[in-house]
Amino acid sequence: MNRIPVLPVLAGLLLAYLLVPIVAFAVRLAGSGGAAAAPGVGAALVTSLVTATIATVVIGVLGVPLGYLLARRRGRVAAALGVLVQLPLALPPLISGVLLVYLVGPYAPLGALTGGRLTDTRIGIVLAQVFVAAPFLVVAARSAFAAVDPALTDVAATLGHGRLSRFVRVALPVAGGGIRAGLLLAWLRAFGEFGATVILAYHPYTLPVFTYVQFGSTGLPATVLPVAVALLAALTVLVAADHLRLPRRRRQAVLPAPVRPNGRPGPLIGFDLTATVGGFGLAVAHPPGARTLAILGPSGAGKSMTLRALAGLLPAAGRVTLTGDGGPERLAGLDPEHREIGYLPQDPALLPQLTVWRQVLFGVGADPAVAAYWLDRLGLADLADRRPDQLSGGQRRRVALARALTRRPRLLLLDEPFAGLDTPVRDELRHELRALQRDTGMATVLVTHDPDEAALLADEVLLLSAGTVRQQGRQEEVYAHPCDPRAARLLGIRNLTAGTVGPGGVLRCGAAAVCDTDLPAGTDVTWCVRPDQITLSTMDGAGAAGGLAGRVVDVVRLAAFTETVIELPTGDRLTATRTGPAPEPATPVRLAIPPDAVTLWPSR
Numbered sequence: 001m002n003r004i005p006v007l008p009v010l011a012g013l014l015l016a017y018l019l020v021p022i023v024a025f026a027v028r029l030a031g032s033g034g035a036a037a038a039p040g041v042g043a044a045l046v047t048s049l050v051t052a053t054i055a056t057v058v059i060g061v062l063g064v065p066l067g068y069l070l071a072r073r074r075g076r077v078a079a080a081l082g083v084l085v086q087l088p089l090a091l092p093p094l095i096s097g098v099l100l101v102y103l104v105g106p107y108a109p110l111g112a113l114t115g116g117r118l119t120d121t122r123i124g125i126v127l128a129q130v131f132v133a134a135p136f137l138v139v140a141a142r143s144a145f146a147a148v149d150p151a152l153t154d155v156a157a158t159l160g161h162g163r164l165s166r167f168v169r170v171a172l173p174v175a176g177g178g179i180r181a182g183l184l185l186a187w188l189r190a191f192g193e194f195g196a197t198v199i200l201a202y203h204p205y206t207l208p209v210f211t212y213v214q215f216g217s218t219g220l221p222a223t224v225l226p227v228a229v230a231l232l233a234a235l236t237v238l239v240a241a242d243h244l245r246l247p248r249r250r251r252q253a254v255l256p257a258p259v260r261p262n263g264r265p266g267p268l269i270g271f272d273l274t275a276t277v278g279g280f281g282l283a284v285a286h287p288p289g290a291r292t293l294a295i296l297g298p299s300g301a302g303k304s305m306t307l308r309a310l311a312g313l314l315p316a317a318g319r320v321t322l323t324g325d326g327g328p329e330r331l332a333g334l335d336p337e338h339r340e341i342g343y344l345p346q347d348p349a350l351l352p353q354l355t356v357w358r359q360v361l362f363g364v365g366a367d368p369a370v371a372a373y374w375l376d377r378l379g380l381a382d383l384a385d386r387r388p389d390q391l392s393g394g395q396r397r398r399v400a401l402a403r404a405l406t407r408r409p410r411l412l413l414l415d416e417p418f419a420g421l422d423t424p425v426r427d428e429l430r431h432e433l434r435a436l437q438r439d440t441g442m443a444t445v446l447v448t449h450d451p452d453e454a455a456l457l458a459d460e461v462l463l464l465s466a467g468t469v470r471q472q473g474r475q476e477e478v479y480a481h482p483c484d485p486r487a488a489r490l491l492g493i494r495n496l497t498a499g500t501v502g503p504g505g506v507l508r509c510g511a512a513a514v515c516d517t518d519l520p521a522g523t524d525v526t527w528c529v530r531p532d533q534i535t536l537s538t539m540d541g542a543g544a545a546g547g548l549a550g551r552v553v554d555v556v557r558l559a560a561f562t563e564t565v566i567e568l569p570t571g572d573r574l575t576a577t578r579t580g581p582a583p584e585p586a587t588p589v590r591l592a593i594p595p596d597a598v599t600l601w602p603s604r
C-alpha cells in the first residue's frame, strides 16, 4: 500500500489556500486586460509606504529594548508585562482604534493638547499602526533575546563591557535574525493596517482605507488597481527583505608583531561569600594563601556558583580579597566589568559572528600586539580569520583563553575548562595552562571534577559539598589527609573499605589484621590504602605468608602500570598497582599492606 506523504500534503493544503486567491486575482487581472483607473491610488500608496516605514522605525527603536528587558527579567511583573504586551494582537483592530481615540482623540487630553493633530493626519495613522503592529516585533525580539546564551553576556561583562555595550555588541547581533523577522512582520502588519486606522485617521487615505472607500462607492471593479498595487508593494518588500543583507566585511586579519605582556604576579586569592539562588544556599570562605586554587566537589555542590560570585556575576554577600604587591584589595560591590577578573565558563562562549581575531580583541582596551602574542602562543595565529563554527572544541577553548588573557586579568576563573575534550588535547591544554601559570605567575581558580587536574594546576584545594566547604588547604596536605571518606572519594582516593575495630583496637579485615588503632573495640570505620602501597604475592611464591588473602578478579594493563583488582573473602575489593607482570585473573594472592599506609576514619 502506498503511504500518503502526510507532511507534504498538510503543508501543500495551506500553501494552496494562501496562494490560490492571489493567483486567481492575477489571472483575472491579466485576462481582463488591466485594471480600471483609480485616481488617488498613488497618494494612498505613498501614505501607506511612508507611515508603515515610520511606524516600523518607532517600533524597532522602542520595541527591541522592550523585548530585551522582557527576555532578561524574571518574576511575576515581567511575566505579566509579557502577556499584556500581546493584548493588541488579540483585540479586533477597530476596538484598538476606539481605545486610541480615548487617548489621542480630539477631545481626549493628549489630543486637545496637540490641537487635534493626532487624528486624521499621518501622525494618527502611525499611532494606529504602532499600536497594532508593535507586538509582532516585541514577541519576536523577546524570543530571539531569550535564546541568547547568557554565558555570552556574562563573559562580555568580565571582558569590561558595561550593560549598554553588552546589549549592543552581544545580544543585538546574536538575536539579529529574530529581530529582522520581527521588523518585517511589523512593517507588513503596519502596511496592511485598516481597522484602527479607519477609526483614528480616516484621512489621508492609506491604501487599505482607499480600497475600502473604492469598494463602498463603486464596487469590486474599482478595487482591482489598489489590490494589485498593494500586492506588488508587499511582494517587493518581502523579496527585498529576503535578499538584502548587510555586506559582511571579509578583510583578512593582519596581525601586528606580537608583544609579550609584562608579567605581573597574580594576587593571593581570598574570599568569604554567601549567596542564595533558587533555594540553593552557598556559604564558602577561603583565606588568602596561594595564587592557584582548585575547587573540587560533586555535581551540584556550588562550584560554578562560587566562580560566578567571584566574578561578580551573581549577587552575593561577603567579600573577595585579592592580595597583591599593593596589599589586599576588596572587590565586593564592584560590577563584573570593573573587577579585572577573567572568566571561562564551561562553554567557551565565543560570539558566533566574530572571527578568532575579532574575538581576542573583544575585551575593552584589548591591545592588538598582546592579542597577537596570545594567538601565537596558543597556536591560533593560522586560524585568525575563522569563525567559531569552523573550529574544533579544543581550538574554541584556546580562543576563549586567549581572549581572557589579552585583557591581562588579575585573576582567571576556569570552570571545567577541559571537560569533554579527548585525552591528548586535554593533556596538552592542561600543560599549556600549567606553563602559563609558571611563566606569568598568573592567579587562577579552577573548577574541576578531576583530582589529577586539581593537583597539576593548583597549590591549594577546596572541597565543596552542598554549598559549604568540606575541607581546604595546601594541595599536598589535603591529598595526604582527607578529612573523611567523602572527601577522600572526591580526591579520587581508592580502596575505601568499611570495617570494624576488634578487641585490642586491632582493625581486621576478615581474619587478618590490617593495623593497630587507638579506637575502642566495636568502632565502625572506613579505611583505605593507596593502590601503589599494596604488595601482591601469589600464594605459592615468596612472601606468601601473612597479609590478607584474596583472589584476582580483574587485571587492567595500562600504559605505565598494571591495575590488579582483588576480591577479599569479606566481599570487599581492593586495587593494587604495579609496574611488573601481574598475576592472572582467578589466581589466589596475598596482599601485604604496611600498617602506616592505612588511613582510617571512624564513622560518625
Ligand SMILES: Nc1ncnc2c1ncn2[C@@H]1O[C@H](COP(=O)(O)OP(=O)(O)OP(=O)(O)O)[C@@H](O)[C@H]1O
Binding pocket: 277, 278, 279, 280, 297, 298, 299, 300, 301, 302, 303, 304, 305, 306
Ligand atoms: N539559576 C538557578 N536557579 C535555581 N537553582 C540553581 C540555579 N543555578 C544553579 N542552581 C542550583 O544550585 C546548585 C549549585 O549549582 P552549580 O552550578 O554551582 O553546581 P556545580 O557544583 O558547578 O555542579 P556541576 O559540577 O554539575 O557543574 C545546584 O543544585 C543547581 O541546581
